[in-house]
Amino acid sequence: MSEVYTLLLRLEGPMQSWGYRSRFDYRDTALEPTRSGxxxxxxxxxxxxxxxxxxxxxxxxxxxxxxKEGRPECDYHTALDVIKxxxxxxxxxxxxxxxxxxxxxxxxxxxxxxxxxxxxxxxxRNPKWFLYLGRKAxxxxxxxxxxxxxxxxxxxxxxxxxxxxGKRIVLESLDGxxxxxxxxxxxxxxxxxxxxxxxxxxxxxxx
Numbered sequence: 001m002s003e004v005y006t007l008l009l010r011l012e013g014p015m016q017s018w019g020y021r022s023r024f025d026y027r028d029t030a031l032e033p034t035r036s037g038x039x040x041x042x043x044x045x046x047x048x049x050x051x052x053x054x055x056x057x058x059x060x061x062x063x064x065x066x067x068k069e070g071r072p073e074c075d076y077h078t079a080l081d082v083i084k085x086x087x088x089x090x091x092x093x094x095x096x097x098x099x100x101x102x103x104x105x106x107x108x109x110x111x112x113x114x115x116x117x118x119x120x121x122x123x124x125r126n127p128k129w130f131l132y133l134g135r136k137a138x139x140x141x142x143x144x145x146x147x148x149x150x151x152x153x154x155x156x157x158x159x160x161x162x163x164x165x166g167k168r169i170v171l172e173s174l175d176g177x178x179x180x181x182x183x184x185x186x187x188x189x190x191x192x193x194x195x196x197x198x199x200x201x202x203x204x205x206x207x
Contacts, residue, residue, distance in 0.1 A: 047128030070103025
């Protein structure tokens with residue numbers, strides 16, 4: 001069996017939004033970073049444009065540890081003189097935009113391809129484009145990697161669960177208890193497929 005490696009990154013900021021079923025005038029947020037949001041952040045760091053191929057990331061398995069649960073909040077935006085889809089108009093549109101306040105997450109990316117993780121790590125340390133937490137108005141409060149962070153030998157469970165008793169962890173799993181439609185196939189065409197995830201809680205025995 002080939003060795004597997006995990007890269008951990010911290011996503012922390014006063015406001016975050018991780019939409020995965022947003023439609024029209026409603027922009028929702030999941031309670032933790034989505035796969036599409038994390039891959040989008042990596043693409044920004046690496047300078048990968050929306051229309052470029054992103055299949056190189058399909059081999060990554062992702063997990064999220066919730067270090068600090070965010071507080072769900074909502075903004076209401078009013079846009080004036082909006083042209084209707086049928087060409088009529090102009091109209092006034094009120095949109096709802098959900099976000100998380102004061103949340104902190106540790107995201108784990110696992111792969112047997114160490115070179116890919118090294119490329120991701122290097123890009124996150126020196127990003128080509130601006131990094132944000134789901135929306136361009138939501139910057140990171142701190143860099144995603146500390147100077148001491150590095151690629152670690154071992155699986156997601158080893159690095160996300162052990163030593164963090166009581167924390168909620170969301171892991172990609174073939175036998176997950178729910179699905180989210182947030183696996184990006186194309187950012188340019190906004191195409192996604194479902195992925196299966198499960199939620200576990202680290203116990204005292206794992207600390």
